[in-house]
Amino acid sequence: MDIGADGEMVIDPKPREEYTIGWVCALPKEQIAAVPMLDERHRNITSKSPNDENVYTLEAASLVGFPAIVIRGICDYGDSNKNDDWQEYAAAAAAACAKEFINRIEPAVAAEVSIMKEDFDRVIGEIAILRGNLSGDEERKVLDWITSIDDSTQHNDFLNRRQPGTGEWILNSEAYQNWLNTPKEILYCPGIPGAGKTILTSVVIDNLIDRYSHNPEVGITYIYLNFKGSAQLRIDDILSNILKQLVRTQASLPRCIKELYDRYKGSQPPQSNIIKSIYTISAKYSRVFIAVDALDEYQDRSEFLEKLFEIHDHQNLNIFATSRPIPEIRQKFKRRETYKECEIRASDEDVKQYLEGKILQLGTNVVKANKEAIKHKISNLAQGIPAKLVCGILVILTKKAQLRFLLAHLQFEAIKTAPTLKAVKKILSGFSNGGGTSNSAYDSTYRAIMEKIQGNSNKELVDMAFKVLMWVTCASRRLNKVELQHVIAAEPEGLASFDRDNISDIDDLISFCLGFVIIDEKSNIVRLIHYTVQEYLEREKELWFSHPHSSIAKVCTIYLSYDVFKSGPCKSAKDFTKRLGLNPLYRYAADNLGYHARESSCEEESYCLEPGADRCTLQIGVTQHISNFLLDDDLRLACLQALLRYEDPSYVWCQKRADIDQMQALHVAAYLGLARAAELLLARGGVDLEAKENEGRTPLSLAAKSGQNDVVKVLIKNGANLEAKDNEYLRTPLYFAVLNNREETSKLLVGYGADLAARCSRYSTPLEAAVDKRYRGIVRFLVDRMVQMEIKRVTRDVVLASALYGYEDVLKSMLKRGCVAWPPRGHCRAAKNGLESVVRLLVDKADLEAEADCGRGTPTSYRIRVSYRTPLSVSVEKRRRDLVELLLEKVVRVTAPALSAAFKNKDEDMVNMLLERKQDPEGAGSQGNTLLCVAAQYGHEAAIRLLISEGANIKAENEYHQTPLSVAVEHVSEVAEVLFKLMNREFEADPEDIIDYLIEMGADLEGKSGQEALSIATKSYDVEMVECLLKKGARPTAGLLPWAVLYEYEGVVRLLIDKGADLDDTDNCHRTGLFIAALEGYLSIVKTLVEAGADLEASNNHGYTPLAISAQGHHDVVEFLLERGVHIETKNKCGETPLFIAAREGEDGIVDLLIQNGANLEALDNGHKTPLSIAAENGHESTVRLLVDKGANWETQDKNGKTPSELATGKGHTAIVQFLTERVYLRQIGRGPS
Known part of the structure; x- marks a missing residue:
């Protein structure tokens, strides 16, 4: 394509099959629309190299395998401050250009174009849909x-x-x-x-x-x-x-x-x-x-x-x-x-196609510096393999892979760099020892690849490959690329600092592993290629790796011992975040030192008790290595700061030194479960076994909390106090163990003699804590031990736990001994779990209405009553008719929770059973719901009819102080049909008739219940109901007028004015109705309120008046308020007049209107800025020109001595700077205003 002398595009005609127009868009969502234009080979346009600055050129190049015109939008190549804001402009520019191009093609050529204008319109239409997706x-x-x-x-x-x-x-x-x-x-x-x-x-x-x-x-x-x-x-x-x-x-x-x-x-x-x-x-x-x-x-x-x-x-x-x-x-x-x-399988054709593509491509994952040389070498190898040999390899690999891509991929990785045919055959023969089972087939391949890695003549590369495989296999979580690089670079020679010159190229490290290890490109996570590789390496860990967890623990300790951490914990979260960023392995080492040290505990070590041992050599055992590290206060606290951090994508929180400085070496060893380190520390002497850390916990409490049983044994054998209590809640080690569901630790502590009945300051025992947390195993263990030991102080706890979990044998034993069962909670828990035999046992042995002593005064507050879930309500909820009948036989009262549960289940039989057995039509206690409210809420016709006929009080309030009227308003959609049926009318969704019916039944609309109903209708955004209630006599509530204005309910606003509502009533933000109407631009409501007498100058918390807030963009409102004579120079708390606000928003029409009405062009805000300064700083060129034309001083200075031009310069508004500079120049040469 060329540009002719007349500026028109000149296109050389081409045959139809040679000419195509396509578009690759910059936005990922919009790329989808371009996919149909691309052939299969080029459809994956979303992937790109993170280092490829020319990616969009490459994407466009996907289209130029044939004659094409590439239209590229605006981009940010070379922009050091890259952001994504340019992309939608690039997309729009490219789309518009392409469309214009198609429109201007000569008819003769247009006939030859593959994608016509109509098709392109369709694609752009699809993109318009995609741009609707969330992106703000x-x-x-x-x-x-x-x-x-x-x-x-x-x-x-x-x-x-x-x-x-x-x-x-x-x-x-x-x-x-x-x-x-x-x-x-x-x-x-x-x-x-x-x-x-x-x-x-x-x-x-x-x-x-x-x-x-x-x-x-x-x-x-x-x-x-x-x-x-x-x-x-x-x-x-x-x-x-x-x-x-x-x-x-x-x-x-x-x-x-x-x-x-x-x-x-x-x-x-x-x-x-x-x-x-x-x-x-x-x-x-x-x-x-x-x-x-x-x-x-x-x-x-x-x-x-x-x-x-x-x-x-x-x-x-x-x-x-x-x-x-x-x-x-x-x-x-x-x-x-x-x-x-549909069974998933790799077909023969898929495997062959996969391998053929790989063999023809050959070399991948090579060092960037030697990329071309290695690529040339592999290309020569590919050219030297005869076609018959290639076919033979395909057949062999397909068979050996047993129709599995994984084996095919790994076997190819093993042969791809083989220098000779003999080497290829030798490697392939190593894959033939699998036998018949699936695991043996994998093991054969994996073993052969590991042997090939091991057989490399470069032992340094072999060591690095095995380190990578060991870490990726044995690490407690996946590492990212930089973490792995730091792992391999951490040297054992005891250097004082991390040597960044020792960092290997990540592609090198991956390539050494012959396909076992891959990187997720976008997440940068390093992982094994498949979980079967993970299983194999874990199963054969002893064969390939020597003491892996010891090695990893030592690397973690070495890394945490570098000089950068010797200053101790950081003083601020900002410094800590910086430390995390500069030391990529810091997180992992701190988090997992304990895990790897515990895993290494089975490895033989020789203890060296001399305190002067060198901390940073691998010749000493991991235990002493870690013990020496823990004894260094600054290193220990730096590690703890990372270990105890809180971190999410947008925020990092860390402990300060004062929060953790009392955590001694033994505390950390106990918390991390380092039993051998704890032994070594105790053997050295000078360690306080009962020392308390900052929250008052001893090493034994920390070990119990973390479930570190080996450490618990070590500490107790050395005389640790089993009943030591923390500062805050006086919790013992046993309580910590129970609270954290450490069942084995709890058994261990009890076995050593821990007090089962010890209460913390919350007045709960370990058993109560276990019951509250639903730790079934610990509950059963503690119950059995208490029964055996006949601990009377916790009888109630044992009975409740037994009722909850159905320990019928324990209950029988306890009841025979005369224990009180504290009926309500015991029955409720048993009923919830459907334990009929337990319920019967408790019912037979207890008076459900008695007020026996329960250890916390009388059980009146815990009796079966309406404000709590009761045994009856739970039984109804669980549809246990047998338990319901059993409880009703014991004259249990029918209350609102039980009836509510039946309504929720839509269980008519259960509803009828309960209504037949009710003792009181009100059915409510001092804090409970009423049966009528519940029936109204669920719209149950028979229940409403029965309760009203038996004298239920329609004004009675439930526990939320709602009357049936309030409930009806809140649940109008559910109850409307029922109420109309009661009036023998066809159902129509007319809330006015519903309210009429309730008033007819005696509801008080003008009193408290009417205001409550109005409040509920407001919160439900039910404007129709609000209007209805107001018409029927409900009095306006506080905040109702601002609410009605906010949602533009003009009819409600007029009703409220007629009802005498306070026109200056405000919402929670101190905004009047007029202010909100001005803010939202509701001119009609503004006029209504002003005509009714609303205060024109009432301001919000920030000092904005209706005029000031409407100056943000509502020209018609500003004009109306000015006609009504509002003050034009009223300032907000920042010292801004309405003219400032209009200038800041770039509202030229409002700026002009305010100036015409006398607004001061040189008014100063609290920062001594003028409206012109504000407009210039915010980049509104047209507003700047308008203000200057109206006479604004463009050389005024703010508190910092900056002129409007300098403010615009600071924000990068070059057009404004140029305009103001020209004004200065014109005045200097006598051609502009002075």
Whole structure:
């Protein structure tokens, strides 16, 4: 393409098949729209090298394999302050340019173009839809709050590792096509290890995105579970991930999510709220697809599947799931009606295609510095292999791989650098010893690869490869690239500081491992290629690694002993964050020193008791190495600061020295479970066994809290006090053990004689703590020991625990001894668990209405009453008719909780049984609900009719001080039909008739109940009900007028004015109704309030008047208020007049209007800035020009001596600087205003 003399584009005509127009967009969401324009080879335009500054050129180059025109948008190449703000401009510019280009093509040429203007309009339309997805800062903040998990990183990594063309069989399979086209279908895909389940899952997800990403009616979510990362995931984390993926493709942030964020933004929302939100968002889609990979690798899979199937029951959800062929998982899927199954396997063609591509490409993962040389060498090798040999290798590898991509990949990695045919054959022969079992096939391959690594003549490289494999296998969590580099670079020679010159290239380290180790490109996490490799190396750990945990523990100690940590803990969170960043292994070493030291405890060591031993040599044992480290106060406290930190993506909190300076070496050894180190410290002497750290806990308490049984034994044998108490709650070591569910530790302490009845300052015993925490194993152990020891001080605790867990034998024994069963709580807990025999036992032995002493005064406050869940209500809730009948036989009163439970269950028989046995139509205690309120809430016709006919008081309040009228207003949608049936009328949603009926029944609308009803209607945003209540006589409540104005309920505003509402009533932010109307630009309401006499000058907390706040952009409101004579120079607390505010917002029309009405151009705010200064600083060029034209002084200076031009310079507003500079110049030469 050329530009002609007339400026027109000149295009050389080409044959139709030679000319194509395509567009690669810069925004990831919009790239999807460009995918159909690309051939299969170039469709993955989302991946890029992190160091590739020319990535967009490369992406565009994907299109120029044929004659093409590349249109590239604005970009930030070479911009040192990179950000993402430019991208949407780049997208828009490229789209507009491409569209204009197509419009201007000559007709003769246009006929030859593959993608016509109409098609391009369609693509741009799709992009417009995609741009509706959430992308603002506030939206991203909410999405990150939902969860920080982002499976797209893993998805892209897996997809990029797929060999082009493989996996197509599953997309073409009948099972997949049926699943795709059948709503609510479940496709379960089991597969043996290494069959390619994860890669095929990524293919399925990519296919779904390709099909539906442009369709706002379809939601797509996916979850990757893996053999290490998933261990740390909770059910709530996975559900939150699903919710986040559903929310982020919405055009705007759904209201329910905004409300959830506002309510819980400082914490994680409850699981029930997460699931409820998933229901709400899922309902916005016509269909939702979810793909779950590697279910077998998630330990809580049963609970997760239960929640997933629960969502499936309520929503139009299609589920795709993979796992190993585990019967338990298959059975769970088989129970679903829409279940289908498709086995995942690697076909012969897939494996051959994969290997052929690899063999033809050869060398990968090489050192950057030698990249070209090694690439040349491997290319020569490829050229030297005859075609027949290549085919032979393909056949052999396909067979040896047993149709598994994993083995095929690793076997190829082992041969790809072989220099001769003989070497190839020798390596392949090493793979033939697998026998017939799956594990032996893997073991054969893995052993051969390990032997090949070990056989490298460069022993330094061998040592580095084995270090990498040892750390990646034995580390307690996955390491990132930089952490691994620091691990390998940490030297054992006892250097005082970390030598950064010793850092190896990460690609080198990975390449030494012959394919066993890979890096997730976006997360930078280093991991083994497959969990079967992990299993093999863990199983054969002793064969390949010498004392791995000892070695790792020593490296952690060496790293934590560098001079950078000898200054002790940091003084501020900022300094601590900086230390974490400069020392990448600091986190891991501090967190996991204890773990690796404990794992190494079985290794033989020789103790060296001399205190002057060198801390930084590997010739001494790991125990002494760690003990010496712990005795250094500054190093120990620096380690503790990292160990006890709190960290999330946006915030780091750390302990200060004063918070941890009392934690001595023995405390840390006890906390980390370092039994041998504790022995060594005690043997050295000078260690206080009963020393208390900053919270008053002894080493024994810390060991008990952490469940470090070996340390507990060491400390007790050396005379530690079993009853030592902490400062805050006087808790003993046994209490700490119980509180943290350390069952074995609790048994150990009790065996040594710990006091079972010792109470902390919260007046609870260890047994009470165990019961409250629901630690069943500890409860049974403590109950049995107390019964054996006949400890009378804790009789009540034993009875309650036995009732909760159904220990009938213990209860019988206790009751025979005359113990009181404290009936209400015991019955309630037994009823909750459906323990009929226990309930009968307690009922037979106790007077349910008696007021016997229960150890905390009389049990009146704990008697069966309406304000608490009772044995009866729990039995009703659990649908235990037998227990309900048993309790009613004992003359238990029917109360609101029981009736409410029956209503919730929609159990008519249970409702009738309870109503027949009720003793009081009110059915309420001093703090409880009323039966009538409950019946009204659930809209139960028969119950409402019966209770009113028997004299239930319609004005009686429930525990929340609500009358039936208030409840009716709050639950109008539920009760309307019932109330109209009672009036023998057809149901119509007319709240006025509902209120009329309740007034007819005696409800007091003008009194307190009417105001309560009005308040509830307001909070429910039920404007129709508010209007109805006001018309029927309810008196306006405080804050009602500002509320009505805020939501633009003009009819309600007029009603309130007619009812005499206070026009200057304010909301919680001290805003009047007029202020809010001016803020929102509601001109009609502004006029109504002003005509009614609202104060024109009433300001909010920050001193803004209605005129000032409307100057932000509501020209018509400003004009009306000025006509009414408001003060134009009133300043807010920052000293700003309305003109300042209009100038700051760049509202030229309002600026002009204010000036016309006499606004002062040279008014000064608290910083001595003028309106012109503010406009210049905020980059509003047109406003600056307007103010200067109106006579504003452009040389005025603020408190810091800065002129408007200098303020604009500081913000980078070059156009304004140029304009003001020109003004100065023109005046200097006598051509401008003076």
